[in-house]
Amino acid sequence: MKENLVLTISRQYGAGGRELAQILADKLGVKLYDRQIVHIAAAKLGINDLSEEELLQMENQVKPLSMSFIPFHSFGTHMGESSHGMFLSESSAIKKLAKDGSCVILGRCGDYVLRNDPNNFSIFVCADDEYREKRGQEVYEGKSLKELDKENEKRARYYDYYTGRTWGDGANYDLVVNTSREPLDKIADAILAYIERVKN
Template sequence: MENTIITISRQYGAGGRELAGILARKLDLKLYDRQIVHIAAAKMGIDDLREEELLEMENQVKPLALNFIPFHSFGTHMGSSSQEMFMSESAAIRKIAKDGPCIFLGRSADYVLRKMDNVFSVFVCADDDFREKRGREVYDGKSLKELDAEDAKRARYYNYYTGRTWGDGANYDLVVNTSSGDLEKMAEALIAYMRVMKG
């Protein structure tokens, strides 16, 4: 599995970011997350926005209308800043993936790299009690309602740009439930599983 690229999508509060970090450390791989946003912005010539503004621009997806045609149906970019951001991020992800093994957190990387043979995609989820506890302890007191609202944004973004359903197990090689909380053991199990599956 020396050349394997790992993509990790996750529910907010499920520990996906931490799990990605542990995997990156154990496998000695670079982990890409928000850096992709900055690379994409640089490619677009945007250098005057803060990270929060870039992330907001990235996540802008209009509410569904009756005559809604999802972005993925067009096949070409449609000119708005959020759509240009998605295209630019996708190009950056593909370029980085071609340079060698690494881990991508979020950014619809599982979809962007779906045609590559050496990609292993993971979706990380957890039960509401676990996420609610982490919301209080790890995410500055965020409520489960706030975590769910962030997930709704992620789902809307992913569904719009990919035509797939965010979190649907059929879109990933493996779905991992972190509710037991032992992320180190889960990382070891994931590595063992990927070694078996990817050789």
């Protein structure tokens, strides 16, 4: 496998993407970055007095798309300075982390930010509704499928807004995996075997 490998992972809520990302990081012996990126970005912006929940709320201030929607990536500060600055700062942090060495980056439009990085391998993690509904009850404190889907809508708006691309569209990723079929550990092994094959 390449000396420097950066896995960027996007995922449906309830599909087990976070657990899969951690398993992949453990198997590769590298760090997993997720919410740390938000804190790095906030520090760069000089925001030190907000809780993690408040930082995540600020990061996700994306309103539903209107008919007059103009993508951020082609227009600029349509969303306002706080969200604008947070996204740019997060993007800068992601690029720096990727340059520093192999790692796994969860969410944060990492696949888009590193789309021109030859060391990046992007993955989208999805699952069928039955699997996600079961995980919602067992892993996500009794969340319903409707609640999981609502979170997915927020993720899609955020991604679509900042990238001009469609969240979850297989054409935007190197690999799409469905976690409904096999245990996460087995899926992780299959992903790494596939990466080994295509990267070398």
